[in-house]
Amino acid sequence: MLINVDDTCVATDVDLQHLPTTPCILLCGExxxxxxxxxxxxxxxxxxxxxxxxxxxxxxxxxxxxxxxIDYPVELGATMEFIQR
Structure with missing residues (x-):
């Protein structure tokens, strides 16, 4: 759900092969x-x-x-459902 990338990263710098297929947030920082x-x-x-x-x-x-x-990932389903409500 949250993936850290370099603070100065732009979209073209992201290593797309290591991203999940489900929606995720990329953090530009710590x-x-x-x-x-x-x-x-x-x-x-x-x-x-x-x-x-x-x-x-x-x-x-x-x-x-x-x-x-899109269905929530199994390992995050309960957390995502809680945040959604």
Whole structure:
């Protein structure tokens, strides 16, 4: 769900082969609190690389799950369902 990338990383620098196929948030920094920017990826493709708040990144990720009718990953299902409600 959260993947750290280099603080100065841009979408073209992301190693797409190591991304999950499910929607995920890429943190440009060490943690969600100190990240300089965020990106959202789905199906190993960065779909939004201009996100500046963690709240907006989480919102975008949940919208992708909903609009594309993607099931939550089994290992994150309970957590994602809790956050959704």
């Amino acid at each position: 943690s969600p609190m100190t990240a300089s920017a965020f990106m959202v990826a789905v199906d190993q493709v960065v779909v939004n690389d201009r996100i500046f708040t963690f709240t907006e990144a989480v919102n975008d990720m949940f919208m992708i799950y909903y609009v594309l009718n």
